[in-house]
Amino acid sequence: MNKNADNTELTIWLRLHLAYLSAKQVRRVSDHLGGVSQLAYTSHSDWLQVPNITEKQADAFFQVDETLIQQALDWVQQPNHHIITLEDDAFPELLREIADPPILLYVRGDLGLLKSPQLAVVGSRHASRQGLQIAEDFGAHLSQVGLCITSGLAHGIDAAAHRGGLKGQGQTLAVVGTGLDRIYPAANQNLARQIAEQGAIVSEYPLGTRPLAQNFPKRNRLISGMATGCLVVEAALKSGSLITARQAMEQGREVFAIPGSINNSLAKGCHQLIKQGAKLVESAQDVLEELAPLVAFSWDNNTTKPETSSPDLVPDQSTHPLLEIMEYEPISLDELVVMTKMAASDIQAQMMILELGGQVESLSAGRWRRI
Structure with a gap:
């Protein structure tokens, strides 16, 4: 407010x-x-x-x-402390539409992120090293093209996704199960400080609320409710992340899951979701292809989108700088880095957008060709 x-x-x-x-x-x-x-x-x-x-x-x-x-x-x-109600213009539209929205939200940080296009990224608190890397990589790539990465500030996949989100222009948003005058878990104090400075932390719980076990499943409906889609990176069969994914399905959101080895207990929850209709994804591009129409609508109609959003996010640019230096023969990421002096992660993010626009095609061994 x-x-x-x-x-x-x-x-x-x-x-x-x-x-x-x-x-x-x-x-x-x-x-x-x-x-x-x-x-x-x-x-x-x-x-x-x-x-x-x-x-x-x-x-x-x-x-x-x-x-x-x-x-x-x-x-x-x-400074940068906000309380917004269900009737405020700043209240996220998608969240307002769920069956049981909160009547108000406490927000610390960038209030505009609440209405930006978001992807929820969730998973195990006891993630594997590979799972943590995947969550951070997906978060970084998708944040770079303008998606806000939303998660719950927990250990494991949540924290990795937030770290990735902080690397891109979409930034990251943490939904917590305590009052905003408390940080849980305490080990994520520094990460929470970064998120509050660059992104936003959100809670529906009054100040002073302790980390009670029953609060966290309830807050999960906000993580999925604010987002256009929900990505599950690693989850056991009884993981709390599956609660978030099921809520996302009930809310009509797109649900994505990353597969793994049949011998990995942290992949079994993802496999179950895929059987139930979640989309199997192997790259950040797989997520973006599904969300692009919804996200483009949000960018076009969101009057509070971040100043960092730029026309580079629109996939139908015929004069994109990368296209101007590409030929119709295959070109590698390393060659593009040398020619453009851009960071590899920035090139990959832009290539995803160009691919969605039908202007380039992805080839094997990290190469692309102009169409």
Whole structure:
């Protein structure tokens, strides 16, 4: 919520939040009593006239600890600290559409990232070395072409995906299961600081909320809900990542899974997802090919897209710098690095875009040819 907005309305939203009312309940109360802004003038008896609102829920609204409200109002006055509600323009559209959206979000960092095109990347906390490298590589490549990499700041795949996201212009967004005045796990303090400075950290939980086990499965619906698609890198059969993937499927998101050895227990969850309809992917390009139409729509219509987004992201450029130096004979990545003085990762990211636009084709041994 805008820091210059009337604190009265934010106070009402915080009271609703701290009373643990769901979005459906808030809409019911708001519709019946004349809007959220009017709740400051309602009585306990008014609430009891609202259909399907119990006396206990009415009590909760009127008995919220005022010190908790003041704590949140003080917190939001700090630089790059935001509290946005379900009715704010900054609230992510995709998240607003899920069955049980949060009624408000605490955000530390770049608020604009919440409405940027996002890919959720999740997986095992006890990932293999290969899995960690894959997550970081996918995160870096897809962030480089403008996707925001969204994950949960956990050990393993989450942290690797965030590190990759920080390398590209799409950046990264962490959805946590604690209050934003706490970082969990503590080992990710430095990573969290980087994300807050370059990307954003988001929570639906009040300040002071400890890392309770029941919070993390619930927050997973936000990870999938804000994203256009969900990529599972490594997951055992009983992994929490499968919860996120199933929620993504229920929310109508694209779900991707990376296969592995049949002898690897961390591949079994991914294989199960593939059997259930998730798309098998072997490269970042596989993900981008599926998401490109949806992401292009988001870029075209997102008025808050990052300044780092540029026309280079659009795949139909006929005068792309790389095309100008390419011939119709195969050319390797090493040759392009020498000729352009660009970083190899930047070239690969741009080649994915050109390939999607039908202007180049990928050949074996890391080579491309202009079409």
